[in-house]
Amino acid sequence: MKALGKILGIIFLGLLLILVGLGFALTHWFDPNDYKDEIRQLARDKANLELTLNGDIGWSLFPWLGLELHQTTLASAQTPQQPFAELRMLGLSVRVLPLLRKEVQMSDIRIDGLNLTLQRDEQGHGNWENIGQPAKDSARDDTPVAQSTPPEPAEGAKDNAALPIQLDIDSLKVNDARFSYHDAQTGQQFSAESIQLETDAIREGASIPLKLSAFFGTNQPVMRARTEVRGNLRFDTALQRYQLENLRLTGEASGEPLNAKTVTFSAQGELLVDLEAQIAEWNSLKFSANQLHALGDLKVRELDDEAQISGGLSIAAFNLRDFLEGLGQTLPEMADANALGRLEMSTRLSGTPNSILMEELRLKLDDTTLTGNVAVADFSTLALRAQLKGDRMDLDRYLPPKSEADSASTARQAEVKSSSQAAGDGNSPLPNAPTQQAWSDAPILPMDLLRQLDFQLAVNFGELVFDKHPISNASLSTQGKAGLITLKELRADLYNGHVDASGKVDVRNALPQLAIASTISNLPADKFIQLDNQPSPIKGLLDLKADFSTRGNSQKSWVDNLNGKADFLFSDGVLVDANLDQYLCKAIATLNRKELSKESRSRDTPFEQLRGNLVVTNGVANNPDFKASIPGLAISGNGSLDLRVLGLDYHIGILIKGDQREMPDPACQVNERYVGLEWPLRCRGPLELGAKACRIDQDGLGKIAGKLAGEKLTEKLDEKLGDKVSPELKDALKGLFKR
Template sequence: MKAFGKILGLVLLGLLLLVIGLGFALTHFFDPNDYKEEIRQLARDKANLELAINGEIGWSLFPWLGLELHQTSLASAATPEQPFADLRMLGLSVRVLPLLRREVQMSDIRIDGLALILRRDEQGRGNWENIGKPAGAPATEPAAEPRGNEADSTGARSGMPIKLDIDSLTVNDARITYQDAQSGQQFSAESIQLETGAIREGSAIPVKLTAFFGSNQPLMRARSEILGELRFDLGQKRYQFEKFRLSGEASGEPLAGKTLNFSAQGELLADLDAQIAEWTGLKFSANQLRGLGDIKVRELDREPRISGGLSVASFNLRDFLAGLGRELPTTADANALSRVEMATRLNGSPTSFALEELTLKVDDTILTGRIAVEDFARQALRLQLKGDRLDISRYLPPKATDGASAARQSEVQETAQAASAGDSPLPAAPTRHAWSDAPVLPMDALRLLDVQATVGFDELLFDDHPFTNLDLNAQSREGLLALQTLRGNVYDARFEANGKVDVRQALPQLSIEAQLGKLPIEKFVKLEKQESPVQGLLDLTATLTTRGNSQKTWVDNLNGKANFLLSDGLLVGADLEHYLCRAVATLNRKSLTRTSTKDTPFEALRGSLQITNGVARNPDFKASVPGLTVNGNGTLDLRVLGLDYLIGIIIEGDKRAMPDPACQVNERYVGLEWPLRCRGPLELGAKTCRIDQDGLGKITAKLAGEKLTEKLDEKLGDKVSPELKDALKGLFKR
């Protein structure tokens, strides 16, 4: 047995020496460069490739199977004149004996000057198509049924894991370009540099990759670098990228000449058996933006689902967008959007994405809830938000007085000054339009909008008015925005409204129904730098329609009806009793000795409005003032915010002392309707009122006629018939 073993050893040694000798002979007496044409033909027949080897082929056989290729190009056999890959040099070597054990032991792999050029023509065909298919082979070939033992042995061999052991991989100066003739788009990755450490399964493999990326639609350039340690397990199909770090910068047309510096790091994992991928310990930045999070993708083999968490530290949104070439519109508060931060849970799919359990802080406001795009194709946005306190005026454009508005303010101020001067004449009706003609609605965006929104605020400030317990429900689809509910409180007054905005036509159509209860009107009706001319609690119901896309067109086309009641109020700086006293003094042919300093309290002002094209007609105005009844009719021109009313004041019996001896009321004045005319800017209220001289003349004539009738009765007594007496009275009353 010992002799047999010795003989066997000698035989094996002889075979090994023979293999080494054959390898030496092959490498020294066999030159693969002599067979370039046969190699090219083999590539055509087996892989449908046009292989051009313009440089020398260097090789070795044992103990390393080594290969070096120089100046090589690859093209589809159908388009041999259009190479899709050029290679300056490829060098690699593999140990021969470990290959028999399905172990790949390689020295350094080096690839220099690889240029991969991918093109798609006008018909959508790519220059890489049909590569790898034998020439003349059908697109699909039925697989032959393996015979029993052969199938088993093949399966067993194919199931054996391949062990990789590569000293390193180096790629220098590689370039990849893609061109699409149909869309005109071009993408490129240039100056690609890849360096790795030893590549061994289960071990951490240091990786460094740098590249420059570019595109033409839009024109963009980016530089990026990736560092980390790659670990893999082929048997379990598990791949990890530990200590992953991505950094770089980008510039181009979308950034308007600005530069974006970005970075991201964390731990990456892909488990193909479990069909999950994870990015844990995520840290990212984009200029001054900083954030943390984790992302998990599951069901990779079906419809991937995204979940995880994300938090963004406080940053200046205005400065951040400016750094990306996106300037926000100027706001009333220059510091608006200077502090924004967010924390949320992520939930998404290939067709949808949601921010769940969202906490969003914007300046001094905290919003919680959910924001979701339920369908990317339809841009279906869903909002469920609750906020604490928001001053919306901070985020609106600064108040700018245009020419028309300035002219109207000047007109109102002049009228106010004239009206404050003693016995000034009746103010003229305002003529300047009070509203802006700047577009308000983003028509194109609203037509595309698919939104369902439920939004609430504990307090919302608008133009310093506090709206509390605000709830809004709205939806928009295909250009029809429906305000289903808007309710809340303002100055403890309850309001509720619903309406529609229809932008499906060229000219938007708007409608609204509103109810308002116990609103302190003095908070809303006031002249700049002066107190409100009227005080009281307003109850209002209104149904209104209009069309257009500016304040001016909305008011010009306003139609509808409303009912109002103003209770427990005060006409500030307007003494109706003084107006009455002046009228009485005129009839008494006396001069007033006192001036008016009082306001006029009232129990109620009520009436209805019929609005036609921005002009509200009020035929049934009534006011209850202690000791007086006030009736009126007139118009409110909402286009110029002007009023024009005829007011009648009726003394309810001689129950009160008049404020001046010149206007003592006698019994003949009781029950008469003393006339006032109110005309001028709405902001001035009762300060626009004056005695109606025409109406007062009619009262004078009536009283004179009644006095003559009384004297006629005294003179005639019972001396004439009743028919003649009535005829004579009628003569004096004409």
């Protein structure tokens, strides 16, 4: 037996020496460079690939099957003049004997100067298409292929084929690689340059340290980024499970969207892709971009179908203003320079690759806390859906600061000031009607943006501050799509009053169309009827029902094209600086031919009710049924409000209800002849003047004097003539004096 063992050992040693000798002979007597043409043809036939070998082929056979290529290019056989890959050097070697056990044991793999260029032409054809498909052989295509059943592999072969390939590579190094893509149809370009990849030993089931760095760029928009990825790769091909542990991604980016600013970003976490379970996870996620720092986790299911995303996200408090400015975004000027100084957020995430839903959202912006749900239903159309509830928000902080008035407004302010000075204490002539435009013609609506919006928004606030007005229990429901924005509901409480409104904004055409219907109840009028820091000309609780429409895209065009109607009622109010007793006293003193003994002292006039209807036509509101109820007096009239220049023009009549009314001066004591007469006032001038724009209507007063004189003369005729003349003549004489 010992002799047999020795003989077998000698035989195996001899065979090994023969194999080594054959390997030496093959590698020294056989030169693969002599067969470049055959290799190229084989690539054309088997892979539809045009292979150009400009450099030498280096190789070894045993115990390592080694290969080294230099200056190699690859192209599709259909476009051989357009290589999609260039390679400066590729070097690898594989142990021969482990290959028989389906084990790939390799030394270092080195790839230098790989340049991968993918292009799609104007017809949409890519220079990489049809690669890997065998070239068509016309003779073979025309020959019918006999159908036969392939023989069953041997049992041992079955077992061997079922075994997975085992990888064992000492390291992988990719140096100075480049990738570029260009689409001639869209003009889109993408590139990755200076790609460096290094790994330690690659073995299945083991932790494989790796490092990858590259410079990326795009042209639409122009962007440049530098990135580096470090981590430990672990994979199991049998289970189709791949992990990237201790991921560390860092980099910085700049470009057109950042307006010459640079953003520094980083990400950490544990990545897992399980193709058997069709899931992908990013756990222990940490992300930062300049001042922004976030934590979370993401999970994706159904990778082979429409992926389903779930997870959570938490963003630590940061300065949103500084962050946006660091991204090159110019913020509009705000009344509060510290607005947007703090933002933090937490939410649960769910969605698909084309949508995202943020549930259980809690967002804190400055001093405001918002909770609810926000969703982007379709990223391609930016379809936004939101249901939010807020505690308190001061909108004035985020609005533009009060700026200097434009030229039209400045001119009108000068006109109002001049009229106010001329009005004095009410003894001056009637003010002239204003002529200066009161509104700006600057564009207001962002037309292009509104046409793109697709949103459904429902927001509730416990407290709001807008234009210094405290608003409580505010509720807003609105939606917009393709340029049609509908205000479904707007409700709010103000100063113990209530506002309810709805409306539409249609920007689908060149000229925007607007409509609003509103109901106001129990609202303190003086809080809102106030212009250019002037005191309100009226106080009281306002009830209003209005329905208006207009068109245009500026304050001026909105007012110029305003049409609609409104019913108004002021209750328990005061006419500010409106001394109706003094106006009435002057009129009576004039008829009594007496001088007032007291100087006029401006005071307010309280009223019980003031009501009427407005019909607005192209910015002018006609009020045919103005009525007011004042203790001892009844007031009625008609007139108009020219909203374009904020001017009023009214004819008002004051009716004394009885003869017991106390007057402010002995010269204007009421006698029974004055009771029941309608005493005339004319009000004209800027709306800001209020009652200061009113004067005694001298023409109307003359008619009253003529009427009273006629009545006095009639009495004397009756006394003198008695029954001496006929009734017909007496009536004729009375009629003569009444004219």
